[in-house]
Amino acid sequence: MPRKRPPAASLSPRTSVPEGDRPTLCPYCDRPFRTDHARDLHVGESHDPTESERERYEAALETERDDLWLFHARAVVGLGATYSATVILYMVVLGSGIL
Template sequence: MSGSQTHGPSRYEVPDDAPTHSCPYCNRPFRTERLRKLHVGLDHPESIDDDERDTFQEAYLAENDEIGLFRLKVLAVLVLIYFSFLFVYLAVN
């Protein structure tokens, strides 16, 4: 990558033209604001104020909802695959 920037204690390769959302406490870059909010709440809980804690909780709950929906979709696909194999087995025998 042509433009690398050093952020915080670790080195992150970030293209010069890439939009980033940096952590105000460790300057780590993130691709989205939601990821930055989650990072701040998980890695710097002692440093955040009430507003940041509220935005972290909202992002965390939204993330949990997305994970729950993903799990339901995976379960539905597994059930579909299971019954597909079962019907194929019954048709062949």
């Protein structure tokens, strides 16, 4: 599935690094990133990476997919728990004769 590249203006957003922080920098455009993970994703999506950078990009992408799956699983469990609690509360209220 081919990805669309973001517009050129979004490739170099204005950034500011707080004093004392040591960000990891993109080797191509010197954009600062908080984590190597974010830098690897940026390099793979915005530049023409070398073979080792491509491998790091693939690993970062896999981690991103795993994190997204875990987020979705937590959301489904949260929604299920909320739905169950609502149904149980509704049944308790109906059973008590308040309504």
